[in-house]
Amino acid sequence: RRSSSSAASTPSCLSRRRFSSSPAPERKVAILGAAGGIGQPISLLMKLNPLVSRLALYDIAGTPGVAADVSHVNTRAEVKGYAAEEQLGQALEGSDLVIIPAGVPRKPGMTRDDLFKINAGIVKSLSEAIAKYCPNALVNMISNPVNSTVPIAAEVFKSKGVYDEKKLFGVTTLDVVRAKTFYAGKAKVNVADVNVPVVGGHSGITILPLFSQATPKTNLSDEDIKALTKRTQDGGTEVVEAKAGKGSATLSMAYAGAIFADACLKGLNGVPDVVECSFVQSTVTELPFSRPSMLIFLVTGESEHVKLGKNGVEEVLGLGPLSDYEQQGLEALKTELKSSIEKGVAFVRGN
Ligand code: NAD
Numbered sequence: 001r002r003s004s005s006s007a008a009s010t011p012s013c014l015s016r017r018r019f020s021s022s023p024a025p026e027r028k029v030a031i032l033g034a035a036g037g038i039g040q041p042i043s044l045l046m047k048l049n050p051l052v053s054r055l056a057l058y059d060i061a062g063t064p065g066v067a068a069d070v071s072h073v074n075t076r077a078e079v080k081g082y083a084a085e086e087q088l089g090q091a092l093e094g095s096d097l098v099i100i101p102a103g104v105p106r107k108p109g110m111t112r113d114d115l116f117k118i119n120a121g122i123v124k125s126l127s128e129a130i131a132k133y134c135p136n137a138l139v140n141m142i143s144n145p146v147n148s149t150v151p152i153a154a155e156v157f158k159s160k161g162v163y164d165e166k167k168l169f170g171v172t173t174l175d176v177v178r179a180k181t182f183y184a185g186k187a188k189v190n191v192a193d194v195n196v197p198v199v200g201g202h203s204g205i206t207i208l209p210l211f212s213q214a215t216p217k218t219n220l221s222d223e224d225i226k227a228l229t230k231r232t233q234d235g236g237t238e239v240v241e242a243k244a245g246k247g248s249a250t251l252s253m254a255y256a257g258a259i260f261a262d263a264c265l266k267g268l269n270g271v272p273d274v275v276e277c278s279f280v281q282s283t284v285t286e287l288p289f290s291r292p293s294m295l296i297f298l299v300t301g302e303s304e305h306v307k308l309g310k311n312g313v314e315e316v317l318g319l320g321p322l323s324d325y326e327q328q329g330l331e332a333l334k335t336e337l338k339s340s341i342e343k344g345v346a347f348v349r350g351n
């Protein structure tokens, strides 16, 4: 079983030295929602990433300031801001990777699904533009509810005849980042050495950290594992409550999103064995839907380790051995995840 903390997935912007003798290929990255709470720091982090040669920053409000600001950083990427809807096509054209943090965040008392009403429409229209202007780009979906926004994008791409399940990713890296941090804290091990796979979706009990596969191995009690699981599942809510009405995770999300985007770019550039967890279409075990024309998102292994390559997902790795507790968690998440997926599909199909 590969680990997502492999050397290949050390983010390029965070590595101290680069040994490459030839320059990295030209890569254009577009960020949709670039002036938001996540958009701004992730724009900065992508500007710091030496794998990026062009950075297109698009938002419906506040783009010029963010683009001017980020553009002054003396790194490789050439930055351009795109401020209005009629500039979206230009922002997207030629993109290798599109990162989407556009949409409203939660306030205390809300679920991620409460964001569906507003964000579903935003994601649908942005996906239509991607289908038109850069149908071959990899798409990193950050906007919530991820369990529904990824199926929305998939359905839009299908309806436009450009769907490639290898190129669409729900960004769930923040769950992995949290699980690693919480595990290291509880087990008193060096967080830099820790890896914890997280499967399922990205909301409440659909987030399923697999602490039985965490490394380094430690002898935490069942009670500790339960508490760590709950804290990982509630990590987003912990931040929403601490921000008390001023939004949800932005800085840790930008960090997580930058790690995942970097992994995608490395995959495109042919770096071997780049492995991350992501919410992708897969057929590892059972198919959740009886209607064959429905998305074949896998309810039992929705968020998998994926090996990233030149075409996006190169291989979906299995769930690995689960503890009884994790197996129960997997069974418990199916209903909610299935209905969130179906809600996204129905939104695009108009039923
Ligand atoms: P924010 O309100 O600070 O920023 C959102 C930005 O999107 C704003 O700048 C807004 O102008 C822009 N926007 C709105 N409609 C747009 C459109 N049609 N085209 C382009 N830009 C548009 O919110 P945020 O804190 O950055 O969060 C953004 C989203 O990310 C939320 O849905 C949030 O729930 C989600 N999120 C996901 C994760 C995850 O792990 N996947 C983590 C944190 C937040």
Ligand code: LMR
Pocket: 105, 106, 112, 144, 174, 202, 235, 236, 237, 239, 240, 248, 249
């Ligand atoms: C998170 O996990 O932090 C995000 O999904 C934002 C949220 O609403 O919790």
